[in-house]
Amino acid sequence: MKLVKSLALGSAAAFVALSGAQAADLPGAEPVEYVKVCDAYGAGFFYIPGSETCLQIGGFARLDFSAGEVSRTIAGTKPNNNTGFRARARLWFDARTDTEYGTLRTYIRAQFQRQSGGNNAVAQSDINGDDALFDKAFVQFAGLTAGLTDSFWDFKPYATFANPYVSDRTLALIGYTVEFAPGFSASIAIEDGTARRAIATTPGQPGFVTPNYNEQKYPDIVGNLRVQQGWGEAQLSGFAHNITTEQTGGVPAVLTNRDTAWGYGGMVGVKINLPALAKGDYIWGSAGYSSGSLSYLGFGTSGDEVQGIANTQNIERANRLVDFEVGAGGKIRKTEAYAFNLGLLHYWDPKWRSSVQGSYIDVNVKSAGNDWAAYTLTGNLIWSPVKKLDIGAEVNYVKVTKRSSTYNLRDTDEVIGRFRVQRDF
Template sequence: MNLVKSLALGSAAAFVALTGAQAADLPGAEPVEYVKVCDAYGAGFFYIPGSDTCLQIGGFARLDVSVGEVVKNNAGVKPNNNVGFRTRARLWFDARTDTEYGTVRTYIRAQFQRQSGALGLAAATDVGVGDDSIFDKAFVQFAGLTAGLTDSFWDFKPYPTFTNPFISDRTLSVLAYTADFGGGFSASIAVEDGTARRSATLAGLPGSVGSNYNEQKFPDIVGNVRVQQGWGEAQISGFAHNITNELGGRDTAWGYGGQVGVKVNLPSLAKGDFVYGTAAYSSGSLSYLGVGQTGDSVFGIAQTQNVDRGNRLSDFEVDGGGNIRKTEGYAFNLGLLHYWDPKWRSAFQGTYINVNVKAAGQDWAAYGLTTNLIWTPVKKLDIGGEVNYVKNTNTSDVYALRKKDEFIGRMRVQRDF
């Protein structure tokens, strides 16, 4: 019996060996190449088959529902929505290749959203109002160079709420160089698209003939110095913004501003906790304070920043002699993120802005207080609610808070991958 088993096993082994040898000789056989993990740049990267480039793919799907009787009406024509919906999807690709000059990085991010019946906008029956596909980011980084569409090098935005405070949060075309000094210290200088920061109006006011930008003669010049270490991060940034006017005579001027931002980690309270604060000043470009431009958004979905788009959001006015008179403003933000436990966290935030428009009766100020509670039942799934209290001194009947102050609520469900 043992002899029979030995002969059977030997015959099977010989057959497998022969079959394998014949298969190796078949014409056109290609080796199988499996996706391999790339651990050089952190979790989630893998090698693109047939290349030495590492790729990471990510994104999210999100629903926001906002509630609040934010404005009286829409120029007295239609009542405004008290409830708004927005669904957004984001998809991004991060490709990196190691070279003799350092890492070459290519990053692309796109957003797709539907915003229908938006909070604060006139009532509408078209459920497609607000459909949008956003070419959000696309840039290359190499040897300190950043070129493409990305965050402004002015921005410092570690805020932990759904709601944007009075802080710049924009993507725009830039060409920048960053010097890395080691130890977490760096400095950057950038030229950025100034047209993405423009806000003006043709309406004339007492003492002015309105404002309107002419051609872009020079790009915005933006610089920062920052440090990022285990304790947190800090940044000092500044900008110069060219203004060329075409109303009431031709004049040109430079806007400018500065910002200080600090974030301090608080692991002694709980893992992931931090406190942050910013202080910023702008002369000649309100977008650097987070208001004015169409892409700037404060206090939630759509127009809930509650400031009319007249001269109160204009970067400058022009006097009777054709001279540019720049709008000035400053903004402060303070926030805290706290983890009650690994699955529950809350944020607390205060934001304030004060704007001086160089036309009679157009100055305004506003502030907001925000808090939320977010539940993460499983990794990368957030379900949360947020409440904002907002108040401003805007007196316009066209675009103002119903009672000059208001509570705005928001619920969010988001799944990252």
């Protein structure tokens, strides 16, 4: 038996050697170039064959199911569905090359989505049901960032499914970052102000059409100071947002008044790691102020989303969401708002984690009776049976503590539940 095994192994070795020699002798044969791991930028990168560029490919697939109370109007109608679904997929490519000026980076992220649960109890997917988003595409080089990416204002380390009262936007911008020391930086950017607009209204102005934003005269100016160390991270942000509007009256319409103003605001955010509790634990909080652009606090435009899926159980949106109003003489009167958030993420063990979060917003609209305020309390539990697979449930309580005169719902609070399954790769 040993002799048979020896003969078989010897024959196999001779065959492999002969095959290799014959392949090497073939005219025009090219050497095979295998993909190599690139460890210069972290896990998951590999060299693109034939280049010095490292590439990472990633993404996720996710399903959310949302269910909760539905607030009826004073007239008794039901403006929203009780339940809604959202299926979302993301795919991104992160390419980096080392140069004499530092890392040259190109990042592209696409997002595809289908959702239901819009207004008027529709059975089919709502108007945004089939959605492919050009979500991110930017270049970074020697401190420069140019393209479609996160606003330089944003600070969002929250771990809940529902957004707290913070901005979570991608928009077009050109920015520059200076790093003073490892982990300490300052940034300035010009950003697309049209992505931050909430509709404006003119209460009590008979004979005038409702004004809105006119041309974008200047882009938004956004800056931040940031520190990121082993203990956590902190950021101070500020913005300036240009508003231009006009009033017309008569038939045919004639320009009667025109005004321009600058909105502005600031935010401070802090995240503190808590390894003494468990690996991965942290507490975070933020406080923000806005005058003239509610989007910077997470409200007011189609890209902002706080609670619920589509318009399902989104009680805050029944209130006045305007960046400004126009008073007598066409003068702009900016809406002011304050927002506060506090949250905690805790790992019970490597496979189970929870987050709790509280948020509060107070919106001051200039016309009498249209101020409003609300708070939310959120908690979830997430199970990760295998790496990069999350199965979790979340409960979100929303309470409106001060109504605007345009608020026409019977109830001032809602309980929203959400179930999520997500696989990252």
